[in-house]
Amino acid sequence: MAGDSRLDLDRLFGKFKDKAFPLHGTFFLGELALFSFVTLVLTGTFLGLFYEPSIRLVELAGEQVPAAYASVVKIDNLSVGLLVRRIHHWSAQIMIAAVIVHMARIYFTGAYKKPRDVNWLIGAILLQVTILAAFLGYLLPFDEFAVTATSIGYQVFKSIPWIGATFSSLAFAGPFPNPHLVPRFFTAHVFLIPLLIVGLIGVHLMILLKLKHTQDPKVTKRLRERAGDVKERGLVGVPMWPEQAVLMGTIFMSYLAGVSLLAAFVPVHPVEAYGPSVPGTPAMRPDWYLLWIYGILKIIPSIDLTILGGSITAEFIGGLLVPGGIFGLIMGVPFIDEKVTGDTAEDTEYTELDRPLERPGRTAIGIGAIAFFVLAGTAGYLEEIGIGALTMGLITLLAPVAVGAIAYVLLRSRAPSGA
Amino acid sequence: MTDDTTDETRDVLPVRRRVLQWFGGLGVVGFFGALLTPIKDLGIAAAGGQEIELPGQALVLAEEYSPPDGSESFATGEPVTADMLGEPPESVLVYPENLVDNNDYLVRLHNLEPDRIAEPTNLDWVQDGLVAYSAICTHLGCTVGWEEEDDQPPNVSAELQEGASMLCPCHISSFDPYSGAEVLGGPASRPVPQIGVAVNESGAVELTSEFEGEVGSG
Numbered sequence: 001m002a003g004d005s006r007l008d009l010d011r012l013f014g015k016f017k018d019k020a021f022p023l024h025g026t027f028f029l030g031e032l033a034l035f036s037f038v039t040l041v042l043t044g045t046f047l048g049l050f051y052e053p054s055i056r057l058v059e060l061a062g063e064q065v066p067a068a069y070a071s072v073v074k075i076d077n078l079s080v081g082l083l084v085r086r087i088h089h090w091s092a093q094i095m096i097a098a099v100i101v102h103m104a105r106i107y108f109t110g111a112y113k114k115p116r117d118v119n120w121l122i123g124a125i126l127l128q129v130t131i132l133a134a135f136l137g138y139l140l141p142f143d144e145f146a147v148t149a150t151s152i153g154y155q156v157f158k159s160i161p162w163i164g165a166t167f168s169s170l171a172f173a174g175p176f177p178n179p180h181l182v183p184r185f186f187t188a189h190v191f192l193i194p195l196l197i198v199g200l201i202g203v204h205l206m207i208l209l210k211l212k213h214t215q216d217p218k219v220t221k222r223l224r225e226r227a228g229d230v231k232e233r234g235l236v237g238v239p240m241w242p243e244q245a246v247l248m249g250t251i252f253m254s255y256l257a258g259v260s261l262l263a264a265f266v267p268v269h270p271v272e273a274y275g276p277s278v279p280g281t282p283a284m285r286p287d288w289y290l291l292w293i294y295g296i297l298k299i300i301p302s303i304d305l306t307i308l309g310g311s312i313t314a315e316f317i318g319g320l321l322v323p324g325g326i327f328g329l330i331m332g333v334p335f336i337d338e339k340v341t342g343d344t345a346e347d348t349e350y351t352e353l354d355r356p357l358e359r360p361g362r363t364a365i366g367i368g369a370i371a372f373f374v375l376a377g378t379a380g381y382l383e384e385i386g387i388g389a390l391t392m393g394l395i396t397l398l399a400p401v402a403v404g405a406i407a408y409v410l411l412r413s414r415a416p417s418g419a
Numbered sequence: 420m421t422d423d424t425t426d427e428t429r430d431v432l433p434v435r436r437r438v439l440q441w442f443g444g445l446g447v448v449g450f451f452g453a454l455l456t457p458i459k460d461l462g463i464a465a466a467g468g469q470e471i472e473l474p475g476q477a478l479v480l481a482e483e484y485s486p487p488d489g490s491e492s493f494a495t496g497e498p499v500t501a502d503m504l505g506e507p508p509e510s511v512l513v514y515p516e517n518l519v520d521n522n523d524y525l526v527r528l529h530n531l532e533p534d535r536i537a538e539p540t541n542l543d544w545v546q547d548g549l550v551a552y553s554a555i556c557t558h559l560g561c562t563v564g565w566e567e568e569d570d571q572p573p574n575v576s577a578e579l580q581e582g583a584s585m586l587c588p589c590h591i592s593s594f595d596p597y598s599g600a601e602v603l604g605g606p607a608s609r610p611v612p613q614i615g616v617a618v619n620e621s622g623a624v625e626l627t628s629e630f631e632g633e634v635g636s637g
Contacts, residue, residue, distance in 0.1 A: 011593035148561065152589060155559040155636045159522055177522075180463045279481040279525055281562040282590035297559070298590045302608035314606040315559050315636060358518075383591050389605065 161310030368404025
């Protein structure tokens with residue numbers, strides 16, 4: 001090999017080619033997130049070639065519309081343009097979903113425990129950065145949806161007490177809307193944030209290479225028996241080369257096939273149906289991963305407290321304080337767990353995962369949290385359900401506690417020895 | 420260190436190293452600190468202090484208006500006249516004529532039953548049931564819509580609201596146009612500010628005052 005005679009690649013390759021990878025289906029969720037990110041970069045590059053990050057007015061079918069909007073309509077009319085744009089939108093949704101389910105797997109099996117706590121933290125930051133990337137991307141087509149969503153984002157940041165006006169003006173290039181905003185968000189969406197995501201993924205994977213995966217004790221036992229292995233401990237899995245590499249290639253190809261099929265038949269973010277921005281705001285809801293924040297904004301009653309000249313409003317509490325607190329709690333999971341239970345992984349080489357049904361406390365909290373997100377998202381539809389904001393607010397607060405308590409009692413009765 | 424190092428260099432080396440570290444650190448901090456200096460210019464489009472006189476400006480339609488009686492609709496940009504509006508309660512979205520497309524100045528002009536308009540509405544700013552408010556929601560700045568009487572959201576109780584209301588589609592804040600746009604329900608914490616309107620000699624509706632409070636959220 002040409003590279004080998006110069007760079008001694010065999011040594012590097014030899015070091016990692018036998019790294020054991022787990023085979024259970026739930027261990028491929030992170031890879032799914034990675035592959036959707038790669039797809040986003042590839043399709044995004046295509047879109048970037050035709051997109052114009054400007055809101056100067058141009059003529060489109062006899063109407064004056066922003067150039068950004070016109071360029072997205074142009075992309076839709078390229079021979080594969082609409083397909084690529086839909087793959088991009090779907091991949092964004094799938095990436096966020098994959099990250100969330102990946103995190104759920106790690107949470108419910110306790111795979112976040114020290115020394116893996118740092119990687120949980122990086123993953124939780126990746127989730128937030130990914131959502132930020134999606135939010136910045138909302139603005140780019142500059143259709144009605146874009147302007148409404150970004151305007152609400154701007155107002156939420158403006159509601160930060162004391163520094164809100166200054167902060168939002170610095171972040172959004174002045175009061176919203178203004179002509180400098182689209183170029184700024186474009187740069188952030190296609191360069192800064194992806195760079196940050198690449199860096200975080202790199203660190204995430206390096207830690208993963210070093211720390212190895214957690215193992216289900218029962219699966220491990222079975223696999224070892226089949227292999228005739230007599231050792232008590234030790235990692236079981238397929239080697240990175242060639243088995244895992246082939247698997248990953250297969251998953252990536254299957255992902256591309258699946259998302260192309262989805263994009264071909266299921267419309268997503270129909271820019272021309274939204275149309276260019278108009279003075280009146282039509283009723284529209286954010287994508288599902290922001291729906292819970294939207295629901296919280298709807299059920300928080302009006303508040304206007306003034307403390308030392310700064311006003312604490314419902315929009316600050318619902319839009320930033322509560323979601324920020326929730327993301328803080330998510331990032332803090334390993335550290336809170338360690339404080340409460342004193343439980344850490346035994347060693348860095350071999351860690352058994354916890355079976356969710358044997359951990360009533362943790363599993364019940366997780367189920368309660370899922371109930372909360374689902375109900376908060378449902379609150380986004382309260383006028384359609386016909387429930388008042390106060391009732392819905394109480395349900396959103398209390399029902400998750402009840403669901404968690406019931407889950408705890410049931411799990412407890414099943415596994416009386418569990419902690 | 421090798422054996423032939425004198426005691427003198429043994430003392431000097433750590434000091435030299437520390438001095439170098441200090442200067443290196445200073446250089447890094449200085450370089451990146453200097454890059455932060457244009458930070459205030461990130462808010463490029465910071466508000467230019469141009470004064471805009473609202474009183475005396477006629478109102479023009481911000482969106483197409485089709486009267487409820489089915490007569491011919493009026494196009495965006497047409498000046499609003501008193502007899503253009505349908506039977507009360509009715510509402511249109513308008514701009515002051517010199518501020519078209521500036522959404523901070525979007526106004527909702529209502530034609531309501533005159534005897535139902537009550538305090539805290541500023542009655543001096545009302546003429547023959549014509550009453551106007553900023554159309555920018557005080558919650559998160561969406562454009563406030565218009566909801567007919569029998570189609571109120573569930574957070575507005577029947578006792579609170581018997582007429583039509585101004586309803587923000589974003590987070591369902593609703594305001595009572597009959598009484599100074601008081602908040603009827605939802606997360607908004609204060610009314611959308613009222614602005615005075617009157618019909619001039621030529622029959623056009625024009626503004627007679629500034630907004631009575633801060634427009635939009637915050």
